[in-house]
Amino acid sequence: MDRREFAAVLPTLIAALSGKANAADTSLPIVQSGIFSPGPPKPGAVPKRASRAYTKGMLKAGNIQLEIHETTQEVGAPHEPVETHLHSEIWLVQSGTVALTTNGVTRKMVAGDVGICVAGDKHYVQNAGDTPATYFVVTVGPPE
Template sequence: MQEMNRRDMLAMAAAFAALGGLAEAQVGPDGKLSQTTVFDFGKLPVKTNATGGASRAVLSGTLPTGEFLEVHETMLPPGQMPHPAHKHRHSEMMLIREGQLEFYAEDKVLPLGPGGVAFAGSNHMHGLKNVGQTPANYFVVAIGVQEK
């Protein structure tokens, strides 16, 4: 991979700033998700992480009915976990697009592949690991109490 020079980094920073403004306009300045819209996957900023994977934040805000909703997409390299198993107040669904994963649900380890959906209820220990030979891609939909 080619190293980035200052000019490239400034151009990328400007692009991310512009995308941030677009996302704010779609979600609303008050963090409310009240507009019907489309999020173009190819235009979502990509954030690399310590596992060598990447993620795209799709949306985050409060629905008109009061629930907090956050959606992101993750690419997880073979053999990696996005983070150690954990629990939190909100519930999560993981919708698998590609790859072979193991879903850790409390004391069980369950296989999960393309088209599969995992659900982690509020305050239940859970985690994922890519056990395949190729990157795994999945969406996470979190709903409930916003973590501070």
């Protein structure tokens, strides 16, 4: 899936995955329609991992936060901590092989695959190949 195809399905994904929360978060900007370019790479909290932010803010419809970033994991990068969130997460693999573990079940994804973890499920993502793995992450749901 390329960026144009993703842009076409994003509104449907947001509607399908968004949960409703109580009050709007006024500390984040409202996301406007447009084009978002990546920021500079930033090292992650986990070694051998770096991310580039695209956007983070609130959607106009209710208390829904949208955040998009791109992550590259080097070969042998340890996986992130097992987490749960109030928001749902979507991974779009650009290159390499990634293992997505949700609620103890591991599934491999390759370039072009999309993985989803719904809010509340335990999960982590790890490079499962012999080359660097790059993927986009889209989070949708109430702010945390």
